[in-house]
Amino acid sequence: MNNWFKRNGIHLAIIGIFIVLCGIYFTPALQGKSLMQSDVLQAQAGQKEIMDFKAKDGKAPLWTNSMFGGMPAYQVWAQYPKNVITHVIAFLTTVLPNPIYLIFLFLLGGYLLFCVLRMNPWLAAAGAIAYTFSSYNFILIEAGHANQALAMAFFAPILAGILLTFRGKYLLGAAITALFLALEVRANHIQMTYYLFIALIILVGIELYHAIRAKSTSGFLKSVGFLAAAVIVAVGVNAGSLWTTYEYGQESIRGKSNLTSDKAEPQTGLDKEYAYQWSQGVGENITFLVPNAYGGSSGSQALDENSAVAKIVQEKGVPADQAASFAKQMPTYWGDKPFTSGPYYFGASICFLFILGLFIVKDRLKWWILGATILSLFLSFGKNLPVISDLFFNYFPLYNKFRAVESNLSIAGFLFPILAVLAVKEIAFHKLDPKQLQKKLLYSLYITGGILLLLIAIPGLFMSFRSANDDSFVQNQLVQVVGDKGFADSIMNALVKDRESLARTDAFRSLIFVLVAAGLLWAMLKQKLKPELTFILLAVAVLVDMWGVDRRYLNNANFTEKQSLEQLIPQREVDQLILRDPALDYRVLDLTSGSPFQDAKTSYYHKSLGGYHAAKLKRYQEVLDKQFSNSINEDVLDMLNTKYLITADNKGQRIQNRSTACGNAWFVKNVKFVKNADEEMTAISSFDPHNEAVVDEKFKSLIDDKKTAFAATDQIKLVSYQPDDLKYEYSAGHDVLAVFAEIWYDKGWNAYVDGEKLPHFRANYILRAAELPGGNHKLEFKFEPASYYTGETISLISSIILIAGLASAIWFSVKKKDEYTLKTA
Known part of the structure; x- marks a missing residue:
């Protein structure tokens, strides 16, 4: 045991340093404070019903x-209790508070990768810090995109496992790959996993090329076989989540369109304009090196009383404090995105070392890093480079399911530090002529430093510092504030100067860190510094650089004392009045805060027609587009049992009690059959949902409309409510046709009359309906998706295989190491 600690003491020390760094950066989290994340708040509001039933029943419902x-x-939100990875993540989040566990996973995974790349531990630590503290990771955490950040945290250890496998450590490499790929998939951000997959395809292609050249294809095929097994195990472990997500995806806005009459509607996948909305500007890549080159975040409040804008306003007699407050509201970001939470900053010294790596690194990984980085850049441009983006969007499977294509830069942010660290390793343990290395070091400095000097001296040479939105900003906002077009133009000119100043200041800052990195490498090359000390100093320099930029976007001010959701989403008087209603399943449409379909706060207290989710059901979205975009269709509100509207006027918020709502379920007299979705949508544009059901002809065999009828005395009532188990009682003198104010989803909902399964069908485009036998009966709708239950069984089996594989890999590795120790003793 003592020998083990002696051999691994430096690794344990570095891991301890990582924990300390996380604790220092996120001190408020250790003090019991919580991070204010808007997306997390929305998610928790949308989960409220699920969590309430989980607390009551001990089991979360599968429908909400x-x-x-x-x-x-x-x-x-779902449990997936038979997936071992669910328990691993639960353990991590229990031991380390949010968001410390996320950053620690980045650091630990990065360190593992660089150790696998045979780096000195301190150089590996420097690489892990560079990879972790990339600004995008912290911006994601601040915004509440925890799943996306978690998925990215596993990029490095997945690559570590793959590299080990290709080196011939088949079982250990495959086991590590399976573990971290399973964690990656469980993070449930398929977009990030997909981007990593694209990059890894290039890596496998390069490995195949070298295997063919070296005539070692048998070893390559063996590695691929082990990795394929690892992928199968990782997918199997997550079978429940993957199967249900795939199944749902076909029915969501990322699936095929149901309508054919609207030519603008994509037939499959997302609308291209929507998917490309957040495209990286080609010039914006300068932020890799200079974070404020494009003004920082949209709401940065970076300008103060010393800004050109504040001084212009003060010249009009406005007090200094008011002028400073006015300046803080100015939009410093001038890129093409609708808005941004901050730039992709990879680190000035890392960018310098990346360029150096292009000159001096001989490892074949360089060509993979270069190819995958270039592709990620091109794809991130989206609408700004359609010739490549459209190729992927139109022809690559699943690519058109993802939005915000700028997220492709997560791959570049991952790969930049790898090549940078490989360059440092080459300088430290060089095989090249030192004079050649010195030249290439200077070339890299001239390129990086030259760009920075140009930005410092003449920032307007390559950049305009003007946004396409500036003209409308002047017209719509500044003129209204000051009432003087000439003065508004002078403020706009002052804002351009301030934007230039922000870029110049950060360019100077970046130049300092580039010179520090170059100086350290020069000193090491000249044998003035020992490699290990150089690595430590470089790690400190990288940390200071990245830390300073990250604190602009995620700092102590983002934390508050822990508050319950009741405090964050307080009950309004209108909420209290609605909650007095004893009915089980009425719905609410809240029109008081922007778009109700982009806000889940109403869902915290009510069953809402709105909400917040990136993948609504396609049919539901189509109804919103056709029946709610211009004006609200009251008939559709009725059929959805929308009992309350919350509205606002100059007197405050008020409730509209809609007595025409159809209720939970009702019997109809007539059926109108239509040929397709277009006719169905047209039919519900104006109809009487209380008496008529609109049904697609493909369900005609399930209805005998000549047998169905109902009398005034017939009734149906919801008597027991659980989101995934709805129980009704009904009484009817004849067979009846019932429509239910429940969303149609045929991937798991089953209907039972007195315990006997009964077919049901879709009506009114998005609702459920069924022909019910006459008499007094009990009807039950249960959500029983095979994708979940069968998937959970597969998850359990695969989890056992994963644990056995990891145990075997560790046992054989330890045994092999012990045998080696005995032989050399």
């Missing part, structure tokens, strides 16, 4: 009616 009339709960 709290958002968009109803949707599968596993797209909001």
